[in-house]
Amino acid sequence: QNSKLHFNNKPTAEHLLNPNQAQAMPSDSEDSKEHDMGVDSDDEEMRAEEMEAEPEPELTPAEHKAKGNEFYKKANYRSAIEAYTSAIESQKIVFSADPTDENKSLLASFYSNRSAASMMILLHKDSIDDCDEALKLDKSLVKIHLRKAKQQITTGLIDEGIDSYNTALVLDPNNSTGIKERDQAKMILKRFQLAKECLEKYKKNLQRIEGRQALAQVEVCLGVSPGWKDAKLVKCLALSAAGRGDEAYGLTGSLMRSGMMGNSELIIVRAQCLYGMGDLDGCLKHYKQVLQGDPDNKDARESFKKVKALVAKKKEADDAYRSKNFDSAVEFYTEAIELGKDNPAFSAKLYNNRATSHANQRRHSECVKDCGAAIDLDPDYGKAYMRRATSLMMLGEKEHIEEAIRDYEKYASVMGEEVHREVQGKIRSAKVQLKRASRKDFYKILGVPKDANEAEIKKAYRKSALKHHPDRHATSSDEDKANSAKIFRDVNAAYEVLSDPKKKELYDSGVDEQDLDDPNARPGGHGGMHG
Helix, strand or coil: CHHHHHHHCCCCHHHHHCHHHCCCCCCCCHHHHHHHCCCCHHHHHHHHHHHHHCCCCCCCHHHHHHHHHHHHHCCCHHHHHHHHHHHHHHHHHHHHHCCCHHHHHHHHHHHHHHHHHHHHCCCHHHHHHHHHHHHHHCCCCHHHHHHHHHHHHHCCCHHHHHHHHHHHHHHCCCCHHHHHHHHHHHHHHHHHHHHHHHHHHHHHHCCHHHHHHHHHHHHHHHHHCCCCHHHHHHHHHHHHHCCCHHHHHHHHHHHHHHHHCCCHHHHHHHHHHHHHHCCHHHHHHHHHHHHHHCCCCHHHHHHHHHHHHHHHHHHHHHHHHHCCCHHHHHHHHHHHHHHCCCCHHHHHHHHHHHHHHHHHCCCHHHHHHHHHHHHHHCCCCHHHHHHHHHHHHHHCCHHHHHHHHHHHHHHHHHHCHHHHHHHHHHHHHHHHHHHHCCCCCHHHHHCCCCCCCHHHHHHHHHHHHHHHCHHHHCCCCHHHHHHHHHHHHHHHHHHHHHCCHHHHHHHHHCCCHHHCCCCCCECCCECCCCC
8 A cells, every 4th residue: 555655645846846756665575575475366356456546647747738738739728728727736836846947937838828728718817817827927928918918808908908018018119919909909998988979979969870870989899809898888878879779678688698687787778778769667677676786876866767757747648648638738748758858769759649639639730740850760650650641631732742642651661561551542542632632622712621520611611601702792892802702602612512421522532523413423533434
């Protein structure tokens, strides 16, 4: 058993320094030999098994490093790391026993080898730690300073990386790689600042172009520093500002799964993404989560109060609308628009809701304006195109109808195939009305909207007929008599058509005035089949 002591314990410094001169263990006594000659066969088998189980001799640090190099060449970096670790541990023992400059340099080189292998499998923190250990032993290693700097930049430690490049360039002022990479790091700091400035501009003017410019800047930053956490958070905000809320929210989820689950800054960014997408309830839940862990978080507290007030005001407006109190609904939606003016997607919905409130009171010009504001904020807002087209048709002038047709077409392109049949029918009706725009407009003659009911038509007729009746103009000039007589005839003709449900239906479908008595008449001036 004494003959195996060397293999059952950690290698000694003496062995590692010169394994061939390791001190031999004492040999067995003669008495032992004589005793061994008398052992039975079972004892001999046991001794043979013990000899077979003896471990191989320990490798030297240099031999461990050589194994690591072989693994590294074969791209087996994890095995290389294990071999380099063995070389480091062995060399520590050697250096402790014999702290020469040569042994110190060897230990630094082994740390360098392991840092290179770690870098190859993206274990950047481990690699940076090994660079630090190597530099503690030898601060003059320019290559290690550069490797450390590059990984600091990669992981988002931009200022630290620039400092490491500066240290390397003090040692080697003309190192072209160091100069180039340091300048690149300085450049992405400027780009990052530009991205944040674009987002500040976006908050003021709500222009999507600011979001797109911020995104372009931060993409450059992440191309150089893919692990830069702050840049990833800015990218989330830039995507949201650019109108790509789903992508922004998806990126926040990816960041949470990557180890940032409890990061309050990320949760706030996630809340802002939900806010930009119009999910105010989800937004409030995220702010609550932050405030539960950090009640004094000023950003979360102020944003929570603001969003809560917006939700309450919209509910007030919605309740007024459902109660058919449209004047109050318009007032409350106006207040909500002011509260949510930094949220284009949600503001677009508020404008469209206010437009609908206007339409319910036949204020079609105001409706058209609000729909336009909604579309400016969200160019793919299908409901706003349809709402605007409907009110344009109610306004009824030629230019209104032409614009309504364009809105129907845009609505179809935004909403897709499922609305194709519905839209084509509306476009056909609009084209009929467009053709009819050059003829007498009976609704306009009576001064009623195109959706006027029977009572409104009758009331308008009586008022206009009384105003222009010939008896009331008996003492007027001949010119005034003639003008009033013409208007009176037009008023009677309009009422004759609009008070008759069948004629009104034909008129509204585009049938010409002279064909309204023909039950088989069709739009375009063609009557039915005659024998």
